[in-house]
Amino acid sequence: MNSPSPLYFDYAATTPVDDRVIEMMLTCLGRHSEFGNPASSGHAYGSAARARVEQARHQVASRIKAAAEQIVWTSGATESNNLALKGIAEAFAQPGHLLTSALEHKAVLDTAAQLEQRGWTVTRLLPDADGLVQPETVRAALRADTRLVSLMAVNNELGTLTDFAAIGELVRAHGALLHVDAAQAVGKLEIDLGRQAVDLMSFSAHKVYGPKGIGALYVGPRAQALLRAQMHGGGHERGMRSGTLASHQIVGMGYAFELSGEPGDTEHRRLQQLSQRLHEGLLALPGTAVNGSIRQRVPHTLNLRIAAAGFNPGALSTELALSSTSACNSASNAASHVLLALGLDEQAARSSVRISLGRYSSEAEVDAAITVFARVIGAASKALW
Structure with a gap:
């Protein structure tokens, strides 16, 4: 006799895919569905798949109050973090200063360590007694050569909130860019990239009842011209991220974001x-x-x-x-x-x-x-x- 499954209290690690999202994904799988390659523009199968991908892009953008063309599909928040940090770093002829915190996800900390090997200087801020990275701590650590600040919106282990809107104003006034890892944030706090001073923001579907293996990076106007692709081979996603788009996963992410609700x-x-x-x-x-x-x-x-x-x-x-x-x-x-x-x-x-x-x-x-x-x-x- 099988023992009962343990009660699930690990939603911060991953969420089950919502049944409604699964049904939506199935419309892009199988020979009687819209299974075409979104890049195949010469026939109806590809055009139908492309339309579904763009609909999902609008769903994600709408959820965070951004423009659809500012959304780049990736394989998840880890790739989005890598693209944001490495992609901006490569825009500069000389290494600069990256400001982050010791509380970040390993996808940011390990990427920062890679940039150090390329000559970048990295400052890892320590939190206060409440586990918070305060705006004034960020202000004090900004340097003349600070090019990029990377902080998470919601800490994945503590659940604590970073006041990234206030920090963004400080970073923008300084002339640097702000990247926010928002993998844990969708559906939990307000995200309004039309008014919040954020230049890059990373997302993942599987933290919000969507499928694993799909994510996105928001690229704001100040970062648009600087970001350098890390995946090459076909020039997909306006040259920012090559690779055949997984339309069923993208459709799942779009619908999951639409269902995510608001605080x-x-x-x-x-x-x-x-x-x-x-x-x-x-x-x-x-x-x-x-x-x-x-x-x-x-x-x-x-x-x-x-x-x-x-x-x-x-x-x-x-x-x-x-x-x-x-x-x-x-x-x-x-x-x-x-x-x-x-x-x-x-x-x-x-x-x-x-x-x-x-x-x-x-x-x-x-x-x-x-x-x-x-x-x-x-x-x-x-x-x-």
Whole structure:
């Protein structure tokens, strides 16, 4: 007899594809669908596929209040981050200064390390005690040769918010460009690139109930002339990213973004209530505390530090699917670089868990999770006596 699947609390790692999105993707697969190559402009199959791709481009652009021609399809946020950072760096004859933070996703940090090997200077800002990178910290770190600033909108481990709109104004006044990793942001906070001072923004479909393997990069007018392609071979996407477009995935991403909603809508309010219930239940347990700001955050993600002696996050895994760090760090069995940058020692970092809620989370699941935590923490404490 198969044991029941653990309850899913790892929406920050990935989301299931919404059934409505799957149905939309199927209209671009199979010989009786619009399966053509979007680049095949000489016949109806290709034209139909191209129309679907452009419709999806408009859906993504509409969600972030940008122009459709400012959206470049990529394979995901990792590629978008690479294209943004390397693509801008290559526009300059001489290496410059990149400003980022120690809290960023490895897709940014590892790319920054590659730029260092090319002669760029990189500053990795440390957060304040609440896990926030403050605008004034960014202002103080700007240099005469700062070409690019790269910061995430929503931290993937803490759920904390970066005031990228305020930072963008500072960066723009300085004459540099701002790149924002917004993989965790869509549907969780307002994005209005028509008025926010952002030059490049990275997105991923699989964080918002779309398919894996597809993402996009917003390229604003100040970055347009500077960005250099990193994928060559056909000049697709106006020369910014070559490769045959995966129309079924693109259509899925477009529809997922259309369905993602806005902060303040019914779904967002429901998740806020669930989050409050989860916070109150878990913080009532002995030895528990929140990592990162309790106020400047999205309701979807909670990072909980458990000081109960003998606690092992692995004891939760048979009943709860959650993470002790990001998926990237989890694969290498490393302690969270985000929590270490926050000032935690390795033991405290390894005794922390990330719990993330999503579209299919329920009140009953939240209550069950609190019960599991209470039992595991209690058992760990008793084992020491």
